[in-house]
Amino acid sequence: xxxxxxxxxxxxxxxxxxxxxxxxxxxxxxxxxxxxxxxxxxxxxxxxxxxxxxxxxxxxxxxxxxxxxxxxxxxxxxxxxxxxxxxxxxxxxxxxxxxxxxxxxxxxxxxxxxxxxxxxxxxxxxxxx
Numbered sequence: 001x002x003x004x005x006x007x008x009x010x011x012x013x014x015x016x017x018x019x020x021x022x023x024x025x026x027x028x029x030x031x032x033x034x035x036x037x038x039x040x041x042x043x044x045x046x047x048x049x050x051x052x053x054x055x056x057x058x059x060x061x062x063x064x065x066x067x068x069x070x071x072x073x074x075x076x077x078x079x080x081x082x083x084x085x086x087x088x089x090x091x092x093x094x095x096x097x098x099x100x101x102x103x104x105x106x107x108x109x110x111x112x113x114x115x116x117x118x119x120x121x122x123x124x125x126x127x128x129x
Contacts (some may be wrong), residue, residue, distance in 0.1 A: 005039050009046070011081055013037040016048055018088075019076045020066070030058045035094045038086055049094035059093060064126035066091045071102035 031053040037046040050066065052059045069123075070089050072073040078086035 002041075005043070008081070008083070009037040009039045012039065012046060012048075012077060013086070013092060015077055016082050019073050019080075023072070023076060024065070024069045026065040026069060028061040029069075030061065030062045032062055033082050033097075035096070043083065043087055044085055045090060047092050049092050051094045051097045059111050063091060063093060069083065122125075 009111045013034050013036065016037065020029065020032065020034070033050050033051045034048060036049040037086070038049075050063070054062075070091070073084055074089050077089075
């Protein structure tokens, strides 16, 4: 993506986050974060990556609410950011935070297991010595 596209994507990320936080009144919208925005090279489409805190049902409800509010969000983006064509928004669930959390959990479990086996071997040599 060119520098202009990156600037537009960052500005859209900031504005969409603000619009959802302050403008969307749907109670189905849970605690979410706009993690990234990718704008197509012709600026007609934008993928908006959303991370939702909660279980799978909460994620589905939030995504449904965002799909219903898509027109409002797009019109607010058009009002706030001057572009020849306002990109059509496509909301995508971002699983990268869940993925990194799972990796952290697995690493913690491995460290706990290795810490237990290391402590046992160290404890065994102290008693013998």
